[in-house]
Amino acid sequence: MKRHAALVPLSRDHHGGLILARLLQKDAPPYKGLPADLPGKADYAVKFYNEELIEHFHSEEKIVPLVKNINPRLDELLGSVLEEHKILHSLFRDLTDHADLASKLDLLGKTLEDHIRKEERQLFPLIQDTVGTETLDKLQHLLS
Template sequence: MTSVISSGAALLALRPRGADNRPYMLRDKSLIPLSHQHQHCLALCVRLDRAIQAGGVDLEAWQAEIQQIFEQEITFHFAAEEKELFPVAARFPELQLLVQELVTGHILLRDFFSRAAARKLHVAGLQALVEKLASHIRKEERELFEGMQRLMSPEELSVVGGALQQSLAEASNACILPSAATRLRPKQ
């Protein structure tokens, strides 16, 4: 029995922590579909960042993949957040400024995705996209989702989850596979 308790305490000690040194909450099941999509985008950010660090980025291939991910997943993700999640979160005064920042972030990110679709991003633009997208996702996960879970009842979160599920139903379930030029490269 002691080993279970001590191993549980050890796992809790390893959980990521916020600025206040408290461990982040486990994600409510209603928000998990958005978190899974966030993981897909963070994986894109890691692969692209490693490619940039290694040099010789195939701009055409990366921008084509970014366009595909935006059209098949991120467009629906943003729409679901803006229609279902942000209005609910904005009801809480302590989340209103954060919601405004996230809406502004969507506008900025849509501009990056539009430039990628037009094949107008260079390496510096791709690096800026990686930084902005990763930062935006972390803000949603660590601040918005945590705040909503703290302020809302499980029943309220369940209602939001149902609405999100309907909104996300249009998103492609296709697995977007990287091309040879955009596959994950070992860290150098």
């Protein structure tokens, strides 16, 4: 499904998030130009979180008031996504404690990947299918 222009900026951000998610998982292949050791991956993850993901989550959360109370399934997904944001914030903050770092990185990578896939495969298509053109225009203005 082609992404509506209002949601394109959020989808574009997901590319970097998916690379990070895969990098952090135990079975990750090496990525050219990205760290290969656990402390390097943790530092990269925290930097990416601080410089990219916090603002990305904030942008996603800004759209919630415009799209909630339109469809029960959409409301359910919104609640789930917002709860996942809280979990992800906690997982990123937990990386400062390097005990069992491999497991923490793997859990974070899998959680982040699942979260992004849910948004791309379920949330964004449902938004496009259920909200009207006027709301999509408002979203586009809000996110630009």
